[in-house]
Amino acid sequence: MHKPLIAAALAALALPVPLAAQTGVDERVAELRDAALDDDYAWAITEAITTELGPRMAGTPAEARARKWAVETLTAMGFSNVRDEPFPLRTWVRGIETGAVMGDHSQPLALTALGNSAATPVDGLEGEIVYFPSLADLQAEPDGALRGRIAFVSHAMTRTQDGSQYGAYGIVRRAGPAIAAQKGASAILIRSIGTDSHRMPHAGSTVFPDGTDPIPAAALAIPDAEQLERLIERGKPVRVRLILTPRVLGTRSSGNVIAEVPGSDPSAGIVVVACHLDSWDLGTGAIDDASGCAIVAAAAKRIMDAGQPRRTIRVLWAGAEEVGIFGGRAYFEAHKGDNHVLAAESDFGADRVWRLDTRFAPANQPLADRLAAALAPLGIATGTQPASGGADVSALIANGVAGIDLQQDGTRYFDLHHTPDDTLDKVDPAQLRQNVAAWTAMLAIVADAPERISATK
Ligand code: ZN
Ligand code: ZN
Numbered sequence: 001m002h003k004p005l006i007a008a009a010l011a012a013l014a015l016p017v018p019l020a021a022q023t024g025v026d027e028r029v030a031e032l033r034d035a036a037l038d039d040d041y042a043w044a045i046t047e048a049i050t051t052e053l054g055p056r057m058a059g060t061p062a063e064a065r066a067r068k069w070a071v072e073t074l075t076a077m078g079f080s081n082v083r084d085e086p087f088p089l090r091t092w093v094r095g096i097e098t099g100a101v102m103g104d105h106s107q108p109l110a111l112t113a114l115g116n117s118a119a120t121p122v123d124g125l126e127g128e129i130v131y132f133p134s135l136a137d138l139q140a141e142p143d144g145a146l147r148g149r150i151a152f153v154s155h156a157m158t159r160t161q162d163g164s165q166y167g168a169y170g171i172v173r174r175a176g177p178a179i180a181a182q183k184g185a186s187a188i189l190i191r192s193i194g195t196d197s198h199r200m201p202h203a204g205s206t207v208f209p210d211g212t213d214p215i216p217a218a219a220l221a222i223p224d225a226e227q228l229e230r231l232i233e234r235g236k237p238v239r240v241r242l243i244l245t246p247r248v249l250g251t252r253s254s255g256n257v258i259a260e261v262p263g264s265d266p267s268a269g270i271v272v273v274a275c276h277l278d279s280w281d282l283g284t285g286a287i288d289d290a291s292g293c294a295i296v297a298a299a300a301k302r303i304m305d306a307g308q309p310r311r312t313i314r315v316l317w318a319g320a321e322e323v324g325i326f327g328g329r330a331y332f333e334a335h336k337g338d339n340h341v342l343a344a345e346s347d348f349g350a351d352r353v354w355r356l357d358t359r360f361a362p363a364n365q366p367l368a369d370r371l372a373a374a375l376a377p378l379g380i381a382t383g384t385q386p387a388s389g390g391a392d393v394s395a396l397i398a399n400g401v402a403g404i405d406l407q408q409d410g411t412r413y414f415d416l417h418h419t420p421d422d423t424l425d426k427v428d429p430a431q432l433r434q435n436v437a438a439w440t441a442m443l444a445i446v447a448d449a450p451e452r453i454s455a456t457k
Contacts, residue, residue, distance in 0.1 A: 024373060025370075025373050025374045025377075026370075026374075026444075026445075028306075028444065029374050029441055029444045029445055030374065030377075030441075032302060032303070032306055032440050032441065032444045033374060033377075033378070033437050033438075033440055033441035033444070034437070035302070035440075036298075036299070036302055036433065036436045036437035036439075036440040036441075037433050037434070037436075037437045038433065039298050039302070039432075039433050039436040039437070039440075041077075041294070041297070041298035041301055041302075041436070042291070042294040042295050042297075042298035042432050042433070042435070042436045043294070043427075043429050043432060043433075044294075045073070045290070045293065045294035045297060045298065046286060046290045046291050046294040046350070046424065046427055046432065047424060048069075048073070049066070049069075049277075049284075049285070049290035049293065049294070050284040050285065050286045050290050050423065050424040051284075051424070052069065053065060053066045053069055053284075054284050055279055055280070055281040055282070055283065055284055055285060056277060056278050056279045056285055057093065057094075057278065057279070057280065057281040057322075058089060058091065058254050058278040058319060058320035058321075058322060058323045058326070059089040059090075059091030059092075059249070059252040059253065059254050059320065059323070060091065060093065060252070062281075063254060063277070063278050063319060063320075064253065064255075066277050066278070067084045067255050067257050067277065067319065068084075070084075070257040070277055070293075070317050071083065071084050071257055074257065074259035074297065074315065074317075075259075077259075077297065077301050078301070078304060078305075079259035079260060079261065079300070079301075079304070079315065080259070080260045080261065080262050081258070081259065081260040081262070082257070082258070082259040082260075083257070083258055084255045084256070084257050084258075085255055085256045085257075085258060085330070085331075085334060086253045086254070086255035087253070087254055087255060087256070087319070087320075087326065087327070087330040088251045088252070088253060088254075089251065089252055089253065089254040089319075089320050089323070089326055090248065090250070090251055090252075091248070091249040091250065091251070091252040092115055092116055092246060092247070092248050092249070092323065093246060093247055093249055093281075094112070094113055094246050094281060095113075095119065095244065095245030095246045095247060096243055096244070096245045097111060097112055097113050097218065097243065097244050097245075097246075098111075098242070098243045099111045099189070099218065099220075099240060099241065099242045099243075100240065100241050101228070101231060101238060101239070101240055102126065102239040102240065102241050103238075103239055105231055105238075107227075109220055109221075109224045109227075109228070109240070110199040110200070110201055110220065110221035110223075110224045111189065111201050111218040111219060111220045111221065111224065111242075112201035112202075112203050112218060112219055112282065113203075113216070113217065113218050113244045113246050114173060114177060114190075114203065114204060114205065114206040114217045114218060114219060115203065115204060115205035115206060115322070115323055116205060116206050116207065116208060116214060116217075116323075117177070117206065117214065117215075117216055117217040117218065117244060117246050118213075118214035118215050118216050118217070118244075118246075119216065119244055119245050119246055119247070120187065120216045120242050120243055120244045120245070122243070122245060123243070124241050124242060124243040125150075125186060125187055125216060125241070125242050125243075126239060126240070126241040126242075127148060127149050127150040127186050127187065127239065127240065128149045128150065128237050128238065128239050129149070129150050129151075129152045129189075129228065129232065129237075129238045129239070129240055130146055130149045130150070130151055130152065130185070131152050131154070131229070131232045132151060132152065132153045132154075132155075133153075133154055133155065134153070134154075134155045135153055135155055135171060135172050135175070135176055135179070137153075138151060138153050138176060138179055138180060138183070139179055141183045142183070143182060143183055143184070144183065144184040145183055145184065146180065146183040146184045146185035146186075147184035147185075147186075148184075148186055149185060149186065150185060150186060150187045150188065150189060150240055150242070151176075151180040151183070151185040151187075151188040151189070152188070152189045152190075152225075152228060152232075153172055153176050153180075153188070153189075153190050153191065154190075154191040154225055154229055155169060155172045155190070155191060156169075156191060156222075157169035157170075157193055157194070157195060157414065158195065159195040159411060159414065160410065160411075161354070161409055161410060161411050162355075162407060162410060163348060163410035163413055163414065165414075166193065166414065169193055170193050170204075172190050172191075172193065173190055173193050173204050173205075173206055173219065174204075174205070174206055174207055175206075175207065176188060176190055176206070176217075177190075177206045177208065177214075177215060177217035178206070178207060178208050178209060178212045180215065180217075181208065181212050181213060181214065181215045182212060185215060186215060186216075187215050187216040187217065187218075187242055188215060188216075188217045188218075189217075189218055189219075189220050189225075189228070189240070189242075190217075190218075190219050190220070190225075191219070191220055191222060191225035191226075192219040192220060192221060192222055192225065192419075193219070193414070193417075194222060194414045194415065194417060194418075194419065195412075195414040195415055196222060196414075196415035196416070196419070196421075197222055197223060198221065198222070198223070198415075198419075198421065199221040199223055199224065200221055200282075200419040200420050200421050201218070201219045201220060201221045201224075201282075201419070202219055202414075202417060202418045202419050203219065203280045203281070203282055203418040203419075204219070204280070204322075204418050205322065205323050205324055207324075216242055216244045218242065218244060228240075254278070254319035254320040254326060254327060255319045255327075256316060256317070256318050256319050256327045256330060256331050257277060257316075257317040257319075258314060258315065258316055258317075259297070259300075259314075259315045259317075260312055260313065260314050260315070261300055261303060261304040261308075261309060261312065261313040261315075261447075262308070262312050263308070263309050263310050263311040263312035263313070263447065264308050264309070264310055265310045265311065266312070266339075267339075268310050268311045268341070269311055269312075269339040269340060269341030269342075269453070270311065270312045270313075270314050270338055270339055270340050270341065271311050271312070271313050271314065271340075271341065271342045271343075271344075271443065271446055271447055272314045272316055272340055272342070272343040272344070272393060272396065272401075273296040273299070273300060273313065273314070273315055273316070273343075273344055273345070273346075273439070273443070274296065274315075274316040274317075274318060274328075274343065274344070274345040274346075274347075274390060274392045274393050275289050275292030275293040275295070275296050275316075275317055275318070275345060275346050275347055275392070276289045276292070276293070276317070276318040276319070276320075276321030276322070276327060276347060276391070276392055277289075277293055277317040277318065277319060278318075278319050278320050278321055278322055278323070278327070279322065279422075280322055280418045280422075282418065282419060282420040282422075283416075283418075283419060283420050283421060283422030283423050284422065284423050284424065285422060286350070286422050286423050286424045286426055286427055287349040287350050287413065287416055287417070287422055287426055287427065288322075288347070288349065288416075288417055288418065288422055289321070289346070289347045291346075291349060291350035291427055291432060291435075292345070292346035292347045292348075292349075293317050293346075294432070295346045295350075295432070295435045295436055295439055296315055296345075296346050296439060297315055297317075298436045298439075298440075299436055299439030299440040299442075299443050300313045300315050300443065302436070302440045303440065303443045303444060303447055306444075309443075309447035309448055310447060310448045310449075310450075311341065311446070311447045311448070311449075313443060313447055316331060316392065316393075318331060318392040321347070321391055321392055322418075325391045325392065325394070327392060328391055328392035328393065328394065328395055329395060331392065331395075332395035332396060332399075336395075336396075336399065340396055340401045341401065341402060341452075341453040341454070342401065342402045342403065342404065342446055342453050343389050343393035343396045343397055343401050343402075343403050344387075344389060344390070344393065344403060344404040344405065344406065344439075344442070345389055345390025345391070345392055345393050346390070346406070346408075346435065346439065347390045347391065347392070348390075348407070348408040348410055348413060349408055349409075349410065349412075349413045349416075350408075350426075350427040350428065350431060350432045350435065351408050351409040351410070351411070351412065351413070351428065351431045352378075352379065352408065352409050352431045352434045352435065353375075353378065353380050353406040353407065353408055353409075353434065353435055353438040354379065354380060354381065354407060354408070354409050355380060355381055355382070355383040355405075355406075355407040356371060356372060356375050356380055356381070356382050356383060356404070356405070356406060356407070357382075357383040357384075357385045357386065357387040357388075357404070357405040357407060358371065358386075358387050358402075358403070358404050358405075359386045359387040359388075359389070359397060359402055359403040359404075359455050360402050360453070360454070360455060361402070361454045361455055361456055363451075363452075363454070364402070364451070364453060364454065366451070367445070367446070367449055367451060367453065368382075370445055370449075371404070371441075371442060371445055371446075374441040374442075374444075374445060375406075375438055375441060375442070378434055378437055378438055378441075379434075380406070380438060383405075383407065385405075386403075387403035387404050387405040388403065388405060389403040389404075389405065390405070397455070400455055400456055401455060402453050402454055402455040403455065404442060404446070406435070406438050406439060406442060408435070409431075
């Protein structure tokens with residue numbers, strides 16, 4: 001009740017009104033939030049992960065090195081109970097990958113194998129292209145109709161701020177190769193799931209269900225997919241030759257790195273803030289997802305350094321997300337009995353947070369209102385979607401844990417996602433700091449909230 005009076009008094013004196021007084025936000029929260037706008041921890045972590053560790057493909061020695069570095073770094077930052085929780089992982093690695101149009105219009109194609117792709121023979125595989133403008137067109141093909149030929153699905157996604165097209169178009173990558181295999185295709189090419197116009201193919205996993213033998217499967221860079229479409233439009237058969245030599249190494253080890261800020265009240269439950277430490281191998285995984293790990297750890301450190309919170313904050317740097325969310329599942333299996341009250345994840349790049357979504361019980365509306373008020377000065381509006389939490393915490397949220405999404409601007413995310421171009425120079429330090437400020441304000445509120453936090457009544 002005093003804050004409007006303070007604001008009025010300051011206004012009468014023509015002095016600047018502190019943000020906290022303007023918005024009715026708890027002063028301590030506002031101070032932590034505003035100090036985080038000068039954060040350097042997140043940049044330092046992102047810079048170190050991308051520079052010292054480089055690509056971090058799940059199950060490989062590079063990911064193991066990243067986990068060791070993560071334990072050392074989070075320990076040095078002052079977190080408690082820092083550990084690496086390993087789990088077994090069937091590990092696929094990329095080999096040689098080349099593609100070319102053959103015949104009168106012969107020319108190379110820029111492509112990359114999809115995760116779980118089968119290999120071609122070492123001297124390559126050649127076939128006639130059968131073109132499908134959409135996944136539905138491929139699905140409509142009779143079983144066995146593609147025998148001996150190479151399916152090509154274009155199905156272009158478009159740019160959106162919330163990245164919502166990834167769900168609808170990403171299925172071409174996730175499910176298209178298995179469908180093509182079921183139709184008898186010898187291989188499949190897809191247009192990369194991306195929004196750029198560079199000769200950079202977008203990697204990503206595909207899934208061959210039990211009973212479907214994997215076939216060679218690759219994503220074409222977007223200009224190369226459009227080039228192939230134009231060649232097909234000329235009406236003559238188009239033949240392509242592919243050499244892909246990925247391998248399954250067998251069962252190797254991945255792991256989840258966990259660090260904590262212990263709370264003062266164990267009965268108040270645990271707040272999990274997650275990201276994934278593994279990355280695809282073409283770039284250095286700067287926006288996917290070194291920056292996410294940096295944001296959640298920087299925010300948790302800022303809360304830790306400001307004094308012990310009521311609730312335990314658990315930082316989860318998950319392993320093996322890219323190849324099928326294995327870390328998120330392993331975490332859930334190991335910790336489903338823990339008293340989680342809230343989960344959130346940063347895994348959509350390093351551009352600014354623009355929207356707050358929550359998944360709370362109706363009784364937690366005052367908590368949602370406090371979050372909205374604290375985030376508004378950062379240019380963050382309240383959305384209408386229930387929070388989904390991100391891949392590595394989705395099992396927690398599906399099992400009734402409350403969630404918060406600090407939605408990042410994804411306008412340029414799919415220009416870079418899973419490409420060789422996902423590198424540190426794409427991270428904007430000012431927007432990265434805005435993320436840290438948003439996560440710090442969020443954690444300052446939820447970690448100390450006096451009420452019970454719940455997603456259900
Ligand atoms: Zn990611
Ligand atoms: Zn990814």
